[in-house]
Amino acid sequence: MALPKRIIKETERLVAEPVPGISAVPHEDNLRYFDVRIHGPASSPYEGGIFKLELFLPEDYPMTPPKIRFLTKIYHPNIDKLGRICLDVLKSNWSPALQIRTILLSIQALLGAPNPDDPLANDVAQHWKENVTAAIETAKEWTHKYATDTAT
């Protein structure tokens, strides 16, 4: 099936006017599949980390939300160990007026504001509720270990 005009336009705009701290590059052989990199927001435990994600636009996008998953390990109460993200706009609250760049911005904002009351990774959320400082420390360690250039 031909690529809808909207996807072409979005891709062109992502490349021409990238969002600061976010990059999304489509695969050459499948223009619905994007390699995404998000910089951890400043003054968050993820600061200094570069997180890789994969993004796939399903057949009926934009009527259904894009499928997004973290590829880099991350210690976050709303992201489980498979990289799946608990974010309302990626599920029930999706709207076709949203787009790739707004969704990626939402994910970056989620990194800056973890929400342990709506958890996906229960153990992490528990840790976050019981001892925030220790949890943030672990998140920083993981960021340093898995999300920096030195991490393999």
Add this chain to the structure above:
Amino acid sequence: MDDPSVDELLMGDPSSSVLSDRLLSDQEALTESRSYTRLMDADLRARLQLRRPTSSRTISNKSTENGFSVWDIRNLEYATEVDDNLMCPICHSPFVSPAALKCQHIFCRQCLSEALSHQQDNKTCPTCRRPTSSNSMVALPKVICRMLEELRVKCPLAFRGCNEIIPRGNVQTHLDRYCGYEEVLCPSEDCDQYLPRRLAGKECLHEPLPCPDCGEEVSLLNLNNHRMGSCKVAEIICTDCSSSVPKSMYEDHITSCMETVLKCTASKYGCDFTAKRSVMQEHIESCALVKLAPTIALQNDRLGEHARALKHLQQKNAVHEAFLDTVKDTLATIASADLATSSLPSDSAAPFDSPLSHLLSLHEALREEVSRVSAAVSDLDAKTDTAFLNSSLRAKEEAAHRDAVLAQLRVQLQWLVSSRLQGIHAARAGAGALGISDTRRNSNDAESSSARPLPSTRRGSDGLGNGGREKL
């Protein structure tokens, strides 16, 4: 306007005016088409999104190759940048028959219905999420729709070569009436095939005619393609000697045509002589550069080789230089560290200007060395202590275990002995009553045999216990 009655008949409706244009352009098909017009009017109105003019004849037009073009207003390419405010937030293209919700957010009607159909029970505006319903869509004022229809777009047949730029609302008119690249019915009444409008004249171009060269039957429309491609006999006129050459021989001809102007074979070495092939042979025999050419080529190769070797060496050199830099850096840091340790706070600028300060610095260094060594010794001490503690702990545990086993054995033994003694007492009491001396002796024997191993076991276990204690 050749036929005002038709125009009047269909006026006031954009889709039918499109049709009327088509009819005017095709006078011959007019009478036939008129009956279809009324049928299709309703059809076209329903297809405002995807205007697809179906053929008024019986021929199917599934493809753009045969019959009228199928085009989608959503896939039009806009010739100018369109204001962002006129873009549908869903399809990111200029609005197509826009519709507004109560919250005044506007979308293409089709985008909006599709988006709402994907939502479950509580329909909300895709932009602001305010509650809404599918039947609360309102069409936009006509003036805005007209402005949208005036946006300039490229002809949908641009891929066939049409360069027209037209208002969006006139695309169908353009295709139906003017576009030279749109396929139209063959003017001949006997022919039901199509051809591009710009080629349509009075006569049919589809009738098979024998090719003037090979005699194969080809339509006039394809004759040119045939002569350039599949025809084996057609002659090609050589651009150099202007003689016509059969196509099959042309390849050979251009490599041997005497009239072709050639450059000297040594042109890349500086000979700028050009002449026709007939004269070239003469020149080659006398040209000094041609004779030198093999030598020059050889030299060039060598030069290339040297350049490659040089590049390789340069790379190597760069690596070595980088290494040298790091070595220098480390040396510099070591030297500065030395400087820091050996210099005294009073005269940091000249560390060695008096033997006393030198001695003092030496003393300081030695003291540091000693403290480092003592720290190492204490560290080692702690390590051996813990190691010793670990091993002794294991031995202690073993001894405790053995003690426990011993205690258990003792209890078992006591129990055995006591039961035995009870048995003997009972036997004695029985013997006393009966007065049988034999039984007493036997029981005495039994007592001694059972009692004898007791001390030895005790001794053994004591020994073991002592051994265990000694180990501790």
